[in-house]
Amino acid sequence: MDNTSWEQKLHALTHILTSPTHAPPLHSQLFIATQIPCYLNWNYPPLLCRRSSSSPPPPPLMRWALSQFIKRGRRLGLPETSWRCKCPYQLPPPLILAKGVAAGEWGEEERRRYVRSRLRRRRLVNDVNPLIPILVPNLLVLLLLFWVPISLQDN
Known part of the structure; x- marks a missing residue:
């Protein structure tokens, strides 16, 4: 080269x-x-x-x-896919759609249905009670404060 x-x-x-x-x-x-x-x-x-x-x-x-x-x-013979392959409404359409992604349908009603299904999806958030991330570290700190590793009777 x-x-x-x-x-x-x-x-x-x-x-x-x-x-x-x-x-x-x-x-x-x-x-x-x-x-x-x-x-x-x-x-x-x-x-x-x-x-x-x-x-x-x-x-x-x-x-x-x-x-x-x-x-x-x-890749065990599987085709190369990338994040672009997961976009069914990309212009021009991707060469190889990723596994599990349906091909984009371009009718007016199909696009409306697709957008509604995307908006109805759950958000990517944790389903953890907000008190747990606050209480658990504080309880661990309190436990360390009150824990006496050396007994006072040995002195």
């Missing part, structure tokens, strides 16, 4: 940002491979990477394939 110019890096970055995907099409992979041929840490295979004398014994394409296998093996 050190032998690529800033213009090539800029073209590759612009392409990646304008077409985000987990499974890039072949023309996209070839474009990135021509711009930055030897970058092994992303989803694009290093097709045009030359094997240098300083590189370790496995060829770059084999190292990339092994890294992809290990990445997918850690």
Whole structure:
């Protein structure tokens, strides 16, 4: 990657940002491979990477394939999801919806129903009596004040 110019890096970055995907099409992979041929840490295979004398014994394409296998093996073959995948009304819609999230329906009535269900959800608060966080530490401090670890009869 050190032998690529800033213009090539800029073209590759612009392409990646304008077409985000987990499974890039072949023309996209070839474009990135021509711009930055030897970058092994992303989803694009290093097709045009030359094997240098300083590189370790496995060829770059084999190292990339092994890294992809290990990445997918850690997820047990499940697709990558992120917080964006949990937003069914995101524009444009997410590539892969997270597990347990229903796809967004765009009719007027469906959107009203969705907003009402979101507003009816319970708030994320603890169901603890407010006196407990105040009383318990105070009782512990009082217990320490009245507790005598050394008996006075031993002196």
